[in-house]
Amino acid sequence: MVLRAPRPRFLRSICCFGSWARQLQRQSSGSVYSSIHGFSQEEIKEKLQAFPGGSIDLLKQDSGIAVLTINNPPRMNAFSGAMMVDLEEKVTQLENWTDGKGVIVQGAAQTFCSGSDLNAVRAMSNSQDGMKMCMFMQNTLTRLLRLPLISVALVEGNALGGGAELTTACDFRLMASGSVIQFVHKHMGLVPGWGGAARLVTLVGSRNALKLLGGAVKVDSDLGVHIGLADGVLKVDLDAARAETGLQQAESWLSQYTKGPAPVIKAVKKVVLSGRELSLSDALRTEKDIFGTVWGGPANLQALASKSKHK
Numbered sequence: 001m002v003l004r005a006p007r008p009r010f011l012r013s014i015c016c017f018g019s020w021a022r023q024l025q026r027q028s029s030g031s032v033y034s035s036i037h038g039f040s041q042e043e044i045k046e047k048l049q050a051f052p053g054g055s056i057d058l059l060k061q062d063s064g065i066a067v068l069t070i071n072n073p074p075r076m077n078a079f080s081g082a083m084m085v086d087l088e089e090k091v092t093q094l095e096n097w098t099d100g101k102g103v104i105v106q107g108a109a110q111t112f113c114s115g116s117d118l119n120a121v122r123a124m125s126n127s128q129d130g131m132k133m134c135m136f137m138q139n140t141l142t143r144l145l146r147l148p149l150i151s152v153a154l155v156e157g158n159a160l161g162g163g164a165e166l167t168t169a170c171d172f173r174l175m176a177s178g179s180v181i182q183f184v185h186k187h188m189g190l191v192p193g194w195g196g197a198a199r200l201v202t203l204v205g206s207r208n209a210l211k212l213l214g215g216a217v218k219v220d221s222d223l224g225v226h227i228g229l230a231d232g233v234l235k236v237d238l239d240a241a242r243a244e245t246g247l248q249q250a251e252s253w254l255s256q257y258t259k260g261p262a263p264v265i266k267a268v269k270k271v272v273l274s275g276r277e278l279s280l281s282d283a284l285r286t287e288k289d290i291f292g293t294v295w296g297g298p299a300n301l302q303a304l305a306s307k308s309k310h311k
Contacts, residue, residue, distance in 0.1 A: 031139040033139055039135050048081030048120070054117075055086060056083055063101075070166075072108070076157075076160075077107040077108060078118070079113070083117075087144075095148075107157065110157050113160070147269070153166065155175045165183075165192050165195065168199035169196075171269075172232075172254075173230050174233070183200070267290050
């Protein structure tokens, strides 16, 4: 009989660490698909740019809150192919925004987004192109949700189809009175393809998600709050002189979560993200590492200096 030496514990630890490190690398890169999945981002970008129209506008403010605007009013802010590429580029800018703390996603002209521009959809109706567009938008919206910024979708007017999916790629959703979020994919003979179904299940549970997708239910602000899809409803002030715009209300609402130094707000988002996407043991290790980036940092030392006594 040949005795086999037990595998050293440190080797098992190295293997576990390697798996954990790979998970962190995937999370930090944000994207779901790469060349190993047969996906070429540059190839699909070239195809998408053949369908122009509209724009994605980004305004980074000194407050640390950015405003990302879906801008294609003639088509109810539907995404042209060029706009899909534009969104990916704006997300890259937000990933690299050192002073950023939050982002508001809105539609121009008080309409959120009606999904994909049908001109681009018809031109890319073959299965291969459709799958590539699906992977491209899943990557982009996953990176949007994984930004180290606290995000809120400001839903005014209609958020339909891909627009409804876009709302789920934000941490929060605020709805104006009279606005609607509707997953209309069934009416088009489709299911969500931009990651909206997976995110919807996380937000409202599988039973509610099945109702919203299977029934193409129109979710108004009351139903949105009731099922947990909406986090608040914009106030209506009959005094026009005092009334705040939807964007002003959204900025005020978001500011309660973005007060403080950017490194701390980013750290808060990162620990929540790891808790949502990693196993418990990996999330705990990640939390420890993120804690190490702020412990003894400027904000921590300033807080300790100003609060020398317990009350």
